Amino acid sequence: MWSSGRRAGAATLLAPTWSIRPVAPLASSALVPFVGAGILVLVWSLVSLRFHVTVFPSPLETVQEAARLLSNAELFQHTGASLFRLFLGFALGSALAIPVGFGMGLFLFVRRMMEPITEFFRFIPAIALVVFALIWFGIGESSKVFLIVYNAFFTVAMNTEAGVAHVLPNRMRAVQSLGGGRWDTFCLVVVPSVVPYILTGMRLGMGRSFATIVSAEILAANSGLGYLIYSSREYSKMDTVVVAILLLGALGLLADRLFRGLTRRLAGGYLPAGDATGS
Amino acid sequence: MHAAEFGRVEKAYPGRDGRPAPPAIADFTLAIREQEFFCLLGPSGCGKTTALTLLAGFEAPTAGEILHRGTPVQGPGADRGVIFQGDDSLMPWLTARDNILLGPRIRRMPRDLQQERAERLLALVGLKDHGHKYPRELSGGMKQRIQIARVLANEPDMLLMDEPFAALDAQTRAQMQEELVRIWSGARTTVLFITHDVQEALVLADRVGLMRAGPASAIRDVLAVDLPRPRDRTDPSLVSLYRHIQGILAEEVAGREALP
Amino acid sequence: MRRAAWKVSELALPYGLTVLLLVSLWEFASRRINPLFFPGPTTVWRSFLALASGDLAAHVGVSLVRILTGFLLGSLVGIPLGLLMGGIPVIRRLLDGTVEFFRFIPPIAMIVLAVVWFGTGEASKVFLIIFSTVFLVTVNTEDGVYHVVRNRIRAVQAMGAGPWDVFRLVILPSAVPHALTGMRIAMGNAFSTIVSAEMIVADRGIGFLLQDSRLFLRTGHIFVALVALGLLGFATDRVFRILIARFGGEYVVVR
Structure with a gap:
C-alpha cells in the first residue's frame, strides 16, 4: 500500500x-x-x-446450498434488502456529516461546540441504539436506516475534519499568490485535499455498518442477510448460514476495495490514515 | 593487502516489468588502501550508493568479486560500519545512548563496559549531555553524530558513509566535516565516503575516485589529494583541483545528456 | 494532540454552551413527547439511582469479562500470526487472502454458528469476541512488520546482528504500535459485538440490560446503559491511545 x-x-x-x-x-x-x-x-x-x-x-454442502439459493430469488432479495439499507443510510449519513466536518475543520468555534457531542457518541456502538430506533421508528425500514446514518455520521464527520486540518498551508498560499480568492482556494486546494479523507472515513465506517445492519436484521426484521442467518437457525440450516456469512465477507471486501481504489485515484496514489474510532 | 577491493563488479536490478534493466554499475574496479580516507565522487544516479551497498553486503553483485581484507564479502557484518544518508536508520523508540549501544548489545558486551563506552562515544561526538534524548528531539547534525558514534561503538575496520551530511545545512556540514577528520585521525579506520559534493571530497579525502555518469557506471579516474589537514577550502592547490574535477564532472553530465 | 494545548478557560464556553443546549433540548423534547418514548433528564436520573443500587455493576462486569477474555485470546493468536506473516513471505502469501477475507465478515453474523457450536453460555460470546479481534490484530501487526524501515534492519545487520537480533531489536519494536492500533480498533468492535450478542442470546450483560429494558419499555434504563457503554468505550480507548503514544506510534496507518 x-x-x-x-x-x-x-x-x-x-x-x-x-x-x-x-x-x-x-x-x-x-x-x-x-x-x-x-x-x-x-x-x-x-x-x-x-x-x-x-x-x-462441508464445503460441498455449502456450494450446493449456494446453488439452491441462487436458483430462487430468495438470496437476491435478502442481499438487496441489506444493501439498500446500507446505501441509503450511508448516503444520508455522509450528506449530513460532510458539511458538519467542514464546519468543524474550518471554524474553531464549531469544532469546540461539536466536540462534546462527537467525543461522547462515538463510543456508543450504533447497535446499542437499536432499542431506541425500534421504539422511535418501529420495526420498518426507517429504524435500520437510522442506525446506518448514525454509524456513517461520526466516522465521516471526524475524518472530514481531519482532512481539513491536514490541508497544507503552503498549497493554499500558492493559490493565493497566483491571484486566487477564498473560493478558489476552497475549490482548488481544500476540497481535493479533503476528499480522500472523506472516502477513508466512509471506508472505515462501511465495515461497522455491515456489522450493524446484520445485528439490526437479526433483532428486528423480516428481510436482509441478518434475517436470513437468524431465521435459518430455526430449521438448523447451517449451510444457509455459512453461505450468508461468506456472502457478507465478500460484499464487505468488495466495498472496501472500491473505496480504496477510488481514494487512491483521487489522492494520487496516497491513502490517508483514518481515525477508525468514529462509532 | 587492501582494505577493500572491487574486481570487475556489475550490479543490475530487475526492471519495472521483470525484464533486465541496464546495470547500475558495470566493470567496476577499485582498490581501497588500509587506513585511507577514500571519497567516491560522481554525478547523481551514477551508482555510488550501489557500490557502497555491495561492499556493506546488503546486496549481492550480479557479476565480479568484492573483497574485504582479502576475503569475499558474504553479507553485512560488524567489521564494516555503515552510516546512512538520512536519519531513518536510527531507532525512534531508543534514546541516543541506547542507539549507540545497539552494536555492543548485539555482541553481548558486559554491561559495565557498555555504559563506559557509550559515555566515551557521546563525548567524542560532542553530545555528552544528550544521551537521554530520543532522535526526534535532536537536530539533523546531532542525529548524524549519533549514527557515527553508533558505528564507532562496534570498532569496525572500515566506515562506509553514504552521503551522511547531504541533508545538513552548509554551516553544520562544514563543522561535521572537520569533526569527522578529527575522529578519523584518532581512530584511523579506513573510510569509504560517498558524496556528490566536490569540495566535501577535497576537504576530506586522501584519494578521490571519480565515477562516470550512469548507467553502467565505473571509476573514471582516481586522484590523490596530497594536502595537509586541516585543509583550507581556499587553498590555491585545492581550488585548482576543484576546477579540474568540476570540468570532468561537467563533461560526464554533458556526455550523458547527449545520449539518445 | 493539538487539542491538548487548549486552555480550560477557552474550552469552558463552547463546551458549556453545547452541553446546556443539549440538556435543554432534551428536557424540552421529553416534555413534548411521551416520556415512554423519550425519557427526560429526571427520569434518567431516577433510573440511574435504581440501577446503580441494583444490577448495573453486575451487567457491566459480565460484559467486560467476556470482552477481556476474548480480546486477550484473540490478541494472543493475532500478534504471533501477524509477526509470522509479516516476516516470512511464504506464510504471508499463503494466508494473506484468507485473513483479509475473514476480516470483512461481520463477527455478529457468526452468532448462529457460535451458539450451535458452543451453546448459549459464555463460550459462544468469547468466541465472537475472539473473531472480532484476531483478524484485525493479525493484519495490523503484519503491516507493522512489513513496513519496517529497511535502513534500520541494515543498520543492525552492519553491526553484526543475526536474524534473531534483527527480530528482537528492530522488527518487534517497529510492530508494537501497529499491533496496539489493531488492538484499539478491535476493542471498539468487541464492544459492538458483545452488545449485539447479548441482545440476541444472553441473560446478563449490558446488551441484555438494553434488550430487557426495551421489552419492558424502561426507556430511562436504556439511557443509563448507553451512557455506561459510552464511558467504558472512552476509557479503554484512552488506555490504548496512551500506550500507542508511549511506543512511538505516530506514523501508524489504519488498515
Whole structure:
C-alpha cells in the first residue's frame, strides 16, 4: 500500500544475508494464495466429516446450498434488502456529516461546540441504539436506516475534519499568490485535499455498518442477510448460514476495495490514515 | 593487502516489468588502501550508493568479486560500519545512548563496559549531555553524530558513509566535516565516503575516485589529494583541483545528456 | 494532540454552551413527547439511582469479562500470526487472502454458528469476541512488520546482528504500535459485538440490560446503559491511545 522503496520487503527481514535467497521463487509464485485457500478448504472438509450438516456443513454442502439459493430469488432479495439499507443510510449519513466536518475543520468555534457531542457518541456502538430506533421508528425500514446514518455520521464527520486540518498551508498560499480568492482556494486546494479523507472515513465506517445492519436484521426484521442467518437457525440450516456469512465477507471486501481504489485515484496514489474510532 | 577491493563488479536490478534493466554499475574496479580516507565522487544516479551497498553486503553483485581484507564479502557484518544518508536508520523508540549501544548489545558486551563506552562515544561526538534524548528531539547534525558514534561503538575496520551530511545545512556540514577528520585521525579506520559534493571530497579525502555518469557506471579516474589537514577550502592547490574535477564532472553530465 | 494545548478557560464556553443546549433540548423534547418514548433528564436520573443500587455493576462486569477474555485470546493468536506473516513471505502469501477475507465478515453474523457450536453460555460470546479481534490484530501487526524501515534492519545487520537480533531489536519494536492500533480498533468492535450478542442470546450483560429494558419499555434504563457503554468505550480507548503514544506510534496507518 505504500511505496516499497524505503521499506523492507519482507524478504529482507529475516534473511541475515543475501546468501539465503533461494526461498524467493516459491514465495513469489502467483499460485501461493490459492494454495492457502486450498489448505483452508481441505481443513474445513476434514472437520466437517466429523459433524452433521446441521452443525458444521462441508464445503460441498455449502456450494450446493449456494446453488439452491441462487436458483430462487430468495438470496437476491435478502442481499438487496441489506444493501439498500446500507446505501441509503450511508448516503444520508455522509450528506449530513460532510458539511458538519467542514464546519468543524474550518471554524474553531464549531469544532469546540461539536466536540462534546462527537467525543461522547462515538463510543456508543450504533447497535446499542437499536432499542431506541425500534421504539422511535418501529420495526420498518426507517429504524435500520437510522442506525446506518448514525454509524456513517461520526466516522465521516471526524475524518472530514481531519482532512481539513491536514490541508497544507503552503498549497493554499500558492493559490493565493497566483491571484486566487477564498473560493478558489476552497475549490482548488481544500476540497481535493479533503476528499480522500472523506472516502477513508466512509471506508472505515462501511465495515461497522455491515456489522450493524446484520445485528439490526437479526433483532428486528423480516428481510436482509441478518434475517436470513437468524431465521435459518430455526430449521438448523447451517449451510444457509455459512453461505450468508461468506456472502457478507465478500460484499464487505468488495466495498472496501472500491473505496480504496477510488481514494487512491483521487489522492494520487496516497491513502490517508483514518481515525477508525468514529462509532 | 587492501582494505577493500572491487574486481570487475556489475550490479543490475530487475526492471519495472521483470525484464533486465541496464546495470547500475558495470566493470567496476577499485582498490581501497588500509587506513585511507577514500571519497567516491560522481554525478547523481551514477551508482555510488550501489557500490557502497555491495561492499556493506546488503546486496549481492550480479557479476565480479568484492573483497574485504582479502576475503569475499558474504553479507553485512560488524567489521564494516555503515552510516546512512538520512536519519531513518536510527531507532525512534531508543534514546541516543541506547542507539549507540545497539552494536555492543548485539555482541553481548558486559554491561559495565557498555555504559563506559557509550559515555566515551557521546563525548567524542560532542553530545555528552544528550544521551537521554530520543532522535526526534535532536537536530539533523546531532542525529548524524549519533549514527557515527553508533558505528564507532562496534570498532569496525572500515566506515562506509553514504552521503551522511547531504541533508545538513552548509554551516553544520562544514563543522561535521572537520569533526569527522578529527575522529578519523584518532581512530584511523579506513573510510569509504560517498558524496556528490566536490569540495566535501577535497576537504576530506586522501584519494578521490571519480565515477562516470550512469548507467553502467565505473571509476573514471582516481586522484590523490596530497594536502595537509586541516585543509583550507581556499587553498590555491585545492581550488585548482576543484576546477579540474568540476570540468570532468561537467563533461560526464554533458556526455550523458547527449545520449539518445 | 493539538487539542491538548487548549486552555480550560477557552474550552469552558463552547463546551458549556453545547452541553446546556443539549440538556435543554432534551428536557424540552421529553416534555413534548411521551416520556415512554423519550425519557427526560429526571427520569434518567431516577433510573440511574435504581440501577446503580441494583444490577448495573453486575451487567457491566459480565460484559467486560467476556470482552477481556476474548480480546486477550484473540490478541494472543493475532500478534504471533501477524509477526509470522509479516516476516516470512511464504506464510504471508499463503494466508494473506484468507485473513483479509475473514476480516470483512461481520463477527455478529457468526452468532448462529457460535451458539450451535458452543451453546448459549459464555463460550459462544468469547468466541465472537475472539473473531472480532484476531483478524484485525493479525493484519495490523503484519503491516507493522512489513513496513519496517529497511535502513534500520541494515543498520543492525552492519553491526553484526543475526536474524534473531534483527527480530528482537528492530522488527518487534517497529510492530508494537501497529499491533496496539489493531488492538484499539478491535476493542471498539468487541464492544459492538458483545452488545449485539447479548441482545440476541444472553441473560446478563449490558446488551441484555438494553434488550430487557426495551421489552419492558424502561426507556430511562436504556439511557443509563448507553451512557455506561459510552464511558467504558472512552476509557479503554484512552488506555490504548496512551500506550500507542508511549511506543512511538505516530506514523501508524489504519488498515
